[in-house]
Amino acid sequence: MRVFYLFLLLLCCLWGCRPPDKAPVSSLTLLNDSTIQLKLSPGDAPVETPLLLQLTATDVLGVSGELTGVSMYMGKVPLRFSQRHGIWQAEFLLGACSDPNMLWQLQLEIQFADGQTRSLTEQFHTRW
Numbered sequence: 387m388r389v390f391y392l393f394l395l396l397l398c399c400l401w402g403c404r405p406p407d408k409a410p411v412s413s414l415t416l417l418n419d420s421t422i423q424l425k426l427s428p429g430d431a432p433v434e435t436p437l438l439l440q441l442t443a444t445d446v447l448g449v450s451g452e453l454t455g456v457s458m459y460m461g462k463v464p465l466r467f468s469q470r471h472g473i474w475q476a477e478f479l480l481g482a483c484s485d486p487n488m489l490w491q492l493q494l495e496i497q498f499a500d501g502q503t504r505s506l507t508e509q510f511h512t513r514w
Contacts (some may be wrong), residue, residue: 416492416508424494424508431490431512433482439465441474443496449474451494456509457485465494480512488512 414429423442431437441449449467454460460483465476480490494506 392490396432412498414510416510417506419432422496422504422506426510431480431510432514433480433488436477436479439467439476439478439492441467442472442494443474445499446474446496447498447499449476449494451476451492452514453478453480454490454491454513456491458483458488460488482514486514 402469412426412429413427414431415423415425417424421443425440427438427440428435446469451465451467453463453465460481463478463480465478466476467476469475480488489509489511492506492508494508496504496506498504
């Protein structure tokens with residue numbers, strides 16, 4: 387019985403010595419220019435967790451886009467945007483792969499009320 391308590395004490399001491407978990411980054415600004423702001427939440431982009439892209443711009447009629455893997459082929463992830471309170475947003479999941487710091491490329495097409503279309507390409511990393 388003494389060995390069990392000694393083992394339990396040792397385990398508790400070792401558990402307390404591990405480094406603290408990193409706090410999640412609330413959001414990552416992918417683009418912030420005079421007309422468009424694009425944010426990803428959570429900013430550290432954990433895999434297999436709901437992620438949210440938010441696009442803020444004026445006079446936007448529609449937004450479409452997709453994500454593709456850069457570090458490794460992971461197929462194409464289509465993004466479905468909806469407008470809510472003047473902000474265009476898309477919720478999505480990204481799968482885990484063998485790369486714990488996977489690089490992804492985001493491609494967006496933004497259609498404005500004046501007939502103009504703007505293409506954006508941004509990259510970010512996910513973690514697991």
